[in-house]
Amino acid sequence: MTETEMSWKQGGCHCGTVRFEVLAPDEIDAKECNCSICRMTGFLHLIVESKRFRLIAGDDRIATYTFNTGTAKHHFCSVCGIKSFYVPRSKPDGFSVDVRCLDDGQVRVANIVLFDGQHWEAAFAAARGNV
Numbered sequence: 001m002t003e004t005e006m007s008w009k010q011g012g013c014h015c016g017t018v019r020f021e022v023l024a025p026d027e028i029d030a031k032e033c034n035c036s037i038c039r040m041t042g043f044l045h046l047i048v049e050s051k052r053f054r055l056i057a058g059d060d061r062i063a064t065y066t067f068n069t070g071t072a073k074h075h076f077c078s079v080c081g082i083k084s085f086y087v088p089r090s091k092p093d094g095f096s097v098d099v100r101c102l103d104d105g106q107v108r109v110a111n112i113v114l115f116d117g118q119h120w121e122a123a124f125a126a127a128r129g130n131v
């Protein structure tokens with residue numbers, strides 16, 4: 001998939017304070033993770049290079065939670081509490097967007113691929129960085 005076959009999709013948090021754009025195809029494979037935090041939030045991942053992500057609004061209202069290795073930066077809106085995107089441990093130089101936080105009709109999810117985040121090191125090694 002080349003960048004010319006992708007377009008900028010819009011999304012954000014519940015209250016609208018945080019708004020972002022992500023460069024993505026119309027149809028995507030999303031990832032679901034069973035780690036301690038993703039299983040609670042139901043985060044549906046679209047993981048992209050940093051150049052494919054733009055924060056449009058809400059920079060000054062974002063709070064950040066970290067745990068365990070501290071690599072992942074769990075950014076959430078300090079007004080409504082929704083984590084619409086964050087910096088994932090598997091791609092600390094990129095972003096993971098919650099597909100559920102994209103505006104209605106922005107993408108079609110063709111497949112949901114499971115990532116065994118409960119056994120993160122083994123799952124990451126098995127995926128050979130393709131996460």
Ligand SMILES: [Zn+2]
Pocket residue numbers: 013014015016017018077078079080081082
């Ligand atoms: Zn919000």
